[in-house]
Amino acid sequence: MNSTKFAPWADPEAKPLIRFQNVTKRFGTFTAIDNLSLDIYEREFFALLGPSGCGKTTMMRMLGGFENPTEGRIELAGKDISGVPPNKRAVNMMFQSYALFPHLTVWDNIAFGLRRDSKPKPEIEARVAEMLKLTRLEKFAKRKPHQISGGQRQRVALARSLAKAPKLLLLDEPLGALDKKLRQDTQFELMDIQEKTGTTFVIVTHDQEEAMTVASRVAVMDEGRLMQVATPDRIYESPNSIYVADFIGEVNIIEGTATPDGEETYRIDWADGQEPIRATSARSFATGEKCALAIRPEKVTISADRPAEAVNAVQGKVLDIAYLGNISTYHVELPSGTVIKAQTANTRRISRRSFTWDDPVWLSWTVTGGVLLAE
Amino acid sequence: MNRLSWFNTVSLTLGFAFLYIPMVILVIYSFNESKLVTVWAGFSTKWYGQLLKDQAFLNAAWVTLKVAVLSSTIATVLGTMAAYVMVRSGRFFGRTLFSGMIYAPLVMPEVITGLSLLLLFIGIGLDRGVMTIVLAHTTFSMCYVSVVVSSRLVTFDKSLEEAALDLGCTPAEAFRLVTLPIIAPAVVSGWLLAFTLSLDDLVIASFTSGPSSTTLPIKIFSAVRLGVSPEINALSTVMIGIVTVGVIATSLITKTQKVRQQRDEQEAARTQE
Ligand SMILES: Nc1ncnc2c1ncn2[C@@H]1O[C@H](COP(=O)(O)OP(=O)(O)OP(=O)(O)O)[C@@H](O)[C@H]1O
Ligand SMILES: [Mg+2]
Numbered sequence: 216m217n218s219t220k221f222a223p224w225a226d227p228e229a230k231p232l233i234r235f236q237n238v239t240k241r242f243g244t245f246t247a248i249d250n251l252s253l254d255i256y257e258r259e260f261f262a263l264l265g266p267s268g269c270g271k272t273t274m275m276r277m278l279g280g281f282e283n284p285t286e287g288r289i290e291l292a293g294k295d296i297s298g299v300p301p302n303k304r305a306v307n308m309m310f311q312s313y314a315l316f317p318h319l320t321v322w323d324n325i326a327f328g329l330r331r332d333s334k335p336k337p338e339i340e341a342r343v344a345e346m347l348k349l350t351r352l353e354k355f356a357k358r359k360p361h362q363i364s365g366g367q368r369q370r371v372a373l374a375r376s377l378a379k380a381p382k383l384l385l386l387d388e389p390l391g392a393l394d395k396k397l398r399q400d401t402q403f404e405l406m407d408i409q410e411k412t413g414t415t416f417v418i419v420t421h422d423q424e425e426a427m428t429v430a431s432r433v434a435v436m437d438e439g440r441l442m443q444v445a446t447p448d449r450i451y452e453s454p455n456s457i458y459v460a461d462f463i464g465e466v467n468i469i470e471g472t473a474t475p476d477g478e479e480t481y482r483i484d485w486a487d488g489q490e491p492i493r494a495t496s497a498r499s500f501a502t503g504e505k506c507a508l509a510i511r512p513e514k515v516t517i518s519a520d521r522p523a524e525a526v527n528a529v530q531g532k533v534l535d536i537a538y539l540g541n542i543s544t545y546h547v548e549l550p551s552g553t554v555i556k557a558q559t560a561n562t563r564r565i566s567r568r569s570f571t572w573d574d575p576v577w578l579s580w581t582v583t584g585g586v587l588l589a590e
Numbered sequence: 591m592n593r594l595s596w597f598n599t600v601s602l603t604l605g606f607a608f609l610y611i612p613m614v615i616l617v618i619y620s621f622n623e624s625k626l627v628t629v630w631a632g633f634s635t636k637w638y639g640q641l642l643k644d645q646a647f648l649n650a651a652w653v654t655l656k657v658a659v660l661s662s663t664i665a666t667v668l669g670t671m672a673a674y675v676m677v678r679s680g681r682f683f684g685r686t687l688f689s690g691m692i693y694a695p696l697v698m699p700e701v702i703t704g705l706s707l708l709l710l711f712i713g714i715g716l717d718r719g720v721m722t723i724v725l726a727h728t729t730f731s732m733c734y735v736s737v738v739v740s741s742r743l744v745t746f747d748k749s750l751e752e753a754a755l756d757l758g759c760t761p762a763e764a765f766r767l768v769t770l771p772i773i774a775p776a777v778v779s780g781w782l783l784a785f786t787l788s789l790d791d792l793v794i795a796s797f798t799s800g801p802s803s804t805t806l807p808i809k810i811f812s813a814v815r816l817g818v819s820p821e822i823n824a825l826s827t828v829m830i831g832i833v834t835v836g837v838i839a840t841s842l843i844t845k846t847q848k849v850r851q852q853r854d855e856q857e858a859a860r861t862q863e
Contacts, residue, residue: 281752301755314753318771327767328757379757 221431222446223256230293232257232383232415233278238287240273240439247273249439250287260409260416262426264462265436271419272311273439275385278417279308291383302331309376311387311419313368315360321371322347322356328379346374349404351397366392373401377408386418390425402429423463427451435459451511457588460509465544467515467555469508473500473587481587483508486551492527496587510585512558517545517570518577525579531555533574545570547578613830620823627818637824647825650809654789656720657805661727662784668728669735669784670777674765676736677743695733703730704797711798718800726798727788734787735780742776786833 223229231254240248247270255261263271276282277289280301288295296304307328316324325346329339347353350370355363360371369392376384389405390398406429409416420426426433427447434444435458443450443459454460457468469492471485476493481500483492485508494508521528534554535546538561545557557578570576594602620638624631641647676689695703707726716722746769754764770777792807799808806825813822 279752279756300761301752302758302760306756308753308756310749310753312747312749314747314749316750316753316768316772318768327754331758331763375753375757 221258223259224254224432229256231255231290232259232292233417234290235274236288236290238277238284238289240270240277240282241285247439248277248284251439251441252287253434253441253444255415255417257415258409258413260406260418260429260431262430262433263417263419263436264421264423264426264433266462267421269436270439271436272387275308275387275417275419278383278385279306280304305382306385307376307379307381307383308385309372309387309389313360313372315368315371315375317360320357320359321352321363324360324371325374325378327375332379342378346378349377350374350401366394366397369393370401380412381414383415383417386416388419388421391421398425399428405429433463435462437462453586454509454588457507457509457590460586460588465512465556465558467510467512469510469553469555469585470590471506471508473504473506474502475500480582481506483587486549486553489529489549489551493582494527494585494587495582498587498589500587500589505590507588507590508585509588510580512544512556513542514580514584515555515557516579517547517557517559518579519569519574521577522579525577526582527584528577528579529555530575530577533570533572533576536570536572545576547576616823617827617830620820620827622820622823625820627820627823637820638828640821641824641828644821646804647806647809647821650804650806653720653723653803654806657723657727657795658785658788661724661731661788662781664724664728665732665735665784666777666781669732669780670739670773672732673736673740673743674769677740677746678748692733692736695730696737700730700791700793704794707794708797718798719803722798722800723795723803723805726794727784727791730791730794731784731787734783735777738780738783739773739776742773746773 223231233253233255235251235253238248238251239246251274263274265271273282277284278291280296280299280303283297288297290296291304291306316327319327322343325343326339329342334342343356344353347356350373352367352370352374355367355371360368363371369389373386373389376386386405390401393401402425405416405418408414416429418426418429430447432444433447433450435442435450437458442462443455445453450459450463454463460466461468469483469485471483471492473481473483476482479495479497479499481494481496483494483506485492492508500506516522516525521530529549531547531549533545534548537544537546540561542558542560545559547555547557549555555578619627619630621633621635622630623634623636672692676685676692679685704726707722707729711718711722711725750768750772751764754768755761759767790807791805792811795805796808796811799805806829810822810825813819
């Protein structure tokens with residue numbers, strides 16, 4: 216690990232590369248971006264995550280110069296960029312629809328931006344060759360976009376936006392059409408490029424795993440607002456709302472009422488006739504305040520007997536088992552009817568699985584295993 | 591291929607007969623030896639020879655060609671620009687009125703267009719000649735070009751232009767390097783349409799032509815009023831010939847393009863890993 220961690224957002228002195236200041240974007244009466252403020256720093260790999268239609272592409276288009284904010288301002292390197300046309304911005308965008316030029320070959324598509332800069336020919340050729348190699352498109356250089364597959368088209372779009380090595384690169388779902396292997400390779404390539412060139416990336420993705428892998432910070436959006444902006448591990452381990460906890464990965468939500476019980480520790484009454492749960496929380500709750508405990512399935516241990524030292528343990532029976540190869544998820548129904556998911560690594564072969572359907576089991580977790588959230 | 595049913599055969603024959611019998615008769619009589627149009631007196635090509643010697647006809651042909659090329663070219667440039675603005679500019683004040691006004695000449699009676707242009711030219715003191723016919727033809731064929739081009743532009747993916755801007759093009763470069771090459775087929779058909787409209791226009795040309803600038807349709811029309819001559823049949827046959835060659839050439843070009851594209855696509859499918 217680096218001794219100096221890359222975290223400009225934690226440094227009050229650092230100047231952001233991009234600054235959204237109370238930006239609102241309306242299309243007619245529809246508000247696509249709602250009073251949004253956000254700082255993105257140089258050399259960041261910033262991921263935008265959110266359900267379809269939440270305004271991710273709109274954010275990108277405002278950065279690219281294709282839409283102007285209705286209210287508020289957007290700064291790039293300290294300067295207000297409203298009114299600066301796209302061709303005057305040191306920003307390149309990879310379009311969600313790829314937007315490849317159908318009348319040009321793959322080679323010419325990639326060379327298009329380089330030619331506009333009237334670079335010398337050998338330099339253009341070298342750069343295009345490099346991009347073709349990176350995206351493994353050498354064999355298709357002479358094809359037109361309609362003569363290649365969807366995944367190959369996506370790679371051409373990526374290569375075209377990378378070719379100019381811009382200061383800021385906007386990628387709108389750059390890897391969606393690629394198979395898992397190629398996607399992972401490309402993710403690492405992107406991170407590599409980012410490390411080498413110091414380009415700032417803003418990437419839109421539907422794939423949480425991708426966001427977790429590549430991003431320095433992740434923003435979770437909903438209906439034009441930012442729900443949480445944080446590093447991937449914080450988003451995953453300390454979501455600030457049920458929405459974020461639920462959106463990122465799998466989670467069990469247990470609702471109840473909190474009672475303070477020692478320093479930063481709370482007792483949660485969650486179901487009649489059930490032992491209360493104990494959990495720690497940095498956020499303070501008043502006595503009797505409604506709360507929800509969000510706990511990830513992999514933090515829940517499944518066992519045949521109640522573990523002796525367990526603080527939180529509940530009994531139930533196995534309702535369903537989802538076998539995912541490397542891990543299995545057990546859906547366990549509690550007497551109250553609540554279903555809790557517990558995940559275990561499949562270190563043994565399947566024939567020797569410990570539990571099967573309808574087995575009575577114990578689920579347990581630690582005081583710090585879950586996150587206590589306000590309703 | 592399916593064999594045609596009895597009914598289809600008859601309808602096809604009737605339809606084609608209706609379309610082509612007049613032209614076939616015209617072509618046959620252009621090779622008539624006799625000066626009398628209705629009496630067949632044996633095969634001859636002498637009327638074609640005569641045509642080549644007739645300076646007035648040659649002049650008219652030259653004027654017609656000049657007018658057609660000039661007016662269709664200007665109309666294509668203006669019509670494409672108008673279509674682009676109409677499709678791209680989104681909503682602006684008076685947009686509906688503007689687009690309505692561009693398309694109005696489509697339904698305006700030619701006589702009125704011709705008359706108003708005539709009044710304009712007299713009003714500003716422009717001598718009638720090739721120039722005025724070119725202007726008049728540009729005016730009325732521009733809206734046809736604009737219709738053809740804008741119907742292509744509405745299906746044109748705007749993000750292609752945005753991508754061009756993003757990669758450093760000015761709006762003008764984006765149009766020249768991306769939009770224009772992609773909509774080129776529509777622009778070419780707009781030009782061809784304007785060209786043929788100009789070639790066979792009689793009404794507007796007769797309003798706006800001067801004594802020294804008679805076009806072929808005017809020449810033919812006034813000659814026919816004195817009686818149909820075999821010479822005119824010959825001239826018309828030549829025109830039919832030119833048009834036929836043009837149409838066949840265009841369809842051949844389109845066909846080979848399609849075949850090439852299909853072959854490319856198959857190849858692409860085969861070499862996919
Ligand atoms: N030009 C426009 N006119 C009207 N509404 C628009 C326009 N562009 C986007 N919207 C609306 O704004 C909202 C946000 O759109 P946006 O494209 O940013 O979504 P997104 O987060 O990128 O979704 P996806 O993940 O499906 O790509 C959507 O509800 C969309 O319908
Ligand atoms: Mg989108």
